[in-house]
Structures are given as structure tokens and as C-alpha cells.
Amino acid sequence: MGKEELFKTPVIKTLMKHLNVFPVKRGMNDREALRKGLKVLKDNQVLGLFPEGKRSKTGELGEGLSGAGFFALRSEAAVVPCAIIGPYKPFKKLKVVYGQPIDMKELREKKASASEVTAVIMDHIKKLIETHRC
Numbered sequence: 701m702g703k704e705e706l707f708k709t710p711v712i713k714t715l716m717k718h719l720n721v722f723p724v725k726r727g728m729n730d731r732e733a734l735r736k737g738l739k740v741l742k743d744n745q746v747l748g749l750f751p752e753g754k755r756s757k758t759g760e761l762g763e764g765l766s767g768a769g770f771f772a773l774r775s776e777a778a779v780v781p782c783a784i785i786g787p788y789k790p791f792k793k794l795k796v797v798y799g800q801p802i803d804m805k806e807l808r809e810k811k812a813s814a815s816e817v818t819a820v821i822m823d824h825i826k827k828l829i830e831t832h833r834c
Contacts, residue, residue: 701737701749720745726753734770741775748782751821759788761826769817772804779804779821783828797832799824 704723707713716723724733740747751768752761772779778801786794802824807817 701733701747703754734767737771738774741771741777747771747777751818751825755784755788757788759786761822761829764818764822766814766818768821769812769814769819772802772817772821773808773812773814778802781821781824781828783825783832785829785833795832797828799828 701724702716702721704725706716706721707723722733722736724730737747737749749768749771751764753765753767754762756762768779771777780801781799783797783799784794785797786792802821804817807820
């Protein structure tokens with residue numbers, strides 16, 4: 701998934717299409733993007749997204765949006781938290797850290813809200829950052 705604005709530049713649009721990235725209209729309930737995301741998961745493919753809806757320019761973890769929780773609840777897909785740690789400047793070295801898959805069974809059974817699930821995901825990401833930050 702990638703913000704719709706990325707698809708306005710022809711070179712970037714071509715790159716995104718080759719990477720199987722599809723556009724998301726931010727700031728609204730983009731049903732087409734939600735449908736595509738669920739299909740990706742149903743097809744046992746990887747759906748990568750920033751739960752905050754954007755990259756952090758400061759390295760600080762922002763507030764997670766409910767989209768991540770939506771996908772976790774509406775699919776049987778494993779949720780693997782990922783943290784990007786580094787200077788947040790172009791062409792600088794970054795560290796990408798993956799955590800263990802988060803067990804969503806209990807949250808799905810208790811019919812947790814998308815916001816509650818996103819909070820759990822964000823907590824796992826926060827712990828990864830705290831553990832691996834230089």
C-alpha cells in the first residue's frame with residue numbers, strides 16, 4: 701500500500717506497480733484500497749503498511765490508525781511487527797527489525813475493535829524500537 705500521491709510521478713508510479721504497491725487515498729475511508737488489501741491477504745501474500753499512515757520524519761512513533769487493526773481482524777493473516785530505526789534522512793543507513801508474529805486469536809475471539817488491535821500492534825512496534833535503538 702502506498703499513498704496515492706506517489707502514483708502521480710510516472711517513474712515512481714512504474715516502480716510502485718512493479719513492486720505490487722497499490723494506491724491509498726489518505727484521510728478517508730478508501731474502500732477500494734481496503735478491498736485490495738484484503739484480497740492480498742486472502743491470496744496469502746504480504747501486505748506491508750505503516751500503521752501510522754505515513755513515515756516518521758523524527759524517528760518518534762506516531763499514533764496508529766485503525767487500518768492495521770482492520771486488516772488484522774478481517775483476515776486470518778499473521779501480523780508481524782516491523783520497526784525502522786535510523787536517522788530518517790535520504791540515503792542514510794537504517795536498521796529494519798522484525799518481531800515475532802502477534803497472536804491475534806484472543807483479540808479476534810473477543811471481537812476487539814480495529815483501534816484496540818492497532819494499539820496492540822503499535823505496542824509491539826514500540827518495544828522493538830526500544831530494544832533495538834542504537
